[in-house]
Amino acid sequence: TGPGRAWPGSAGRAAPPEAVVVDIRMPPTHTTEGLDAAARLREEFPDVGVLVLSAHVEPAYALELVEGGTHAAGYLLKDRVTDIEELVEAVRRVGTGGLVIDPGVVAQLVGRARAHSPLDDLSDREREVLTVMAEGRSNQAICQRLFLSPKTVEAYVRSVFTKLGLHQGPDDNRRVLAVLTFLRG
Structure with a gap:
């Protein structure tokens, strides 16, 4: 976590986790608090993997999370978490620096109309x-x-x-x- 930066709530005693899982929509407003938390985590603790869960395919949010060739990040649709092995593998991958993007999001990104060049x-x-x-x-x-x-x-x-x-x-x-x-x- 770097000098002088302890994991929140650790009082400097514990190392940060390898990965964190957040939902895009979290209290109090259930809008983008999870995505905002993911961005803050990535800024303050760049070595901590962040896996964001969403109920809907939202390619713009996925792109925001992984823009700039980022590593240790992931975006999965909640219906994927019904497969516990797939969820565990996704958490493991972002925790070790990998990138995980839901296939549904990838399909939408590939299928979208390209900006005019x-x-x-x-x-x-x-x-x-x-x-x-x-x-x-x-x-x-x-x-x-x-x-x-x-x-x-x-x-x-x-x-x-x-x-x-x-x-x-x-x-x-x-x-x-x-x-x-x-x-x-």
């Missing part, structure tokens, strides 16, 4: 030009690789910049910005 507006050929550009190649190298004339490559590059909203600025390197957009996309 400016890359979606690129034609296949513009995407090919940007892919070669992302390799660090010059326009001349793009010409050679894709068997295009220099004027055609220049037109595709301009179109990529326009579709990605990369307007010429005094300090901007639009080529680098386009590649960064491509790599994030």
Whole structure:
């Protein structure tokens, strides 16, 4: 728990648990107290695993719990706790630093509509030009690789910049910005 930080109620005598199980909706308001408690626990005791239980598939809460590549966290639907072996395994996994996400939540996250990306507006050929550009190649190298004339490559590059909203600025390197957009996309 770190110097000077004892587990609540331990008066400095006991080590914190390996894992804590909370319900998303807890008293007094039965809204998100459990999720709030999980966030506080993760902040104050990052080595303690936190398993959050919920009655409903709430992907936003699951994402909030595990955002940033977090470890030692879990989000399970309450109907999973009817299988005691699965619950024990989930507690064990978060207690040893693992990540547990209910399959129902994963299915909703995978099935949800993806936010629109400016890359979606690129034609296949513009995407090919940007892919070669992302390799660090010059326009001349793009010409050679894709068997295009220099004027055609220049037109595709301009179109990529326009579709990605990369307007010429005094300090901007639009080529680098386009590649960064491509790599994030």
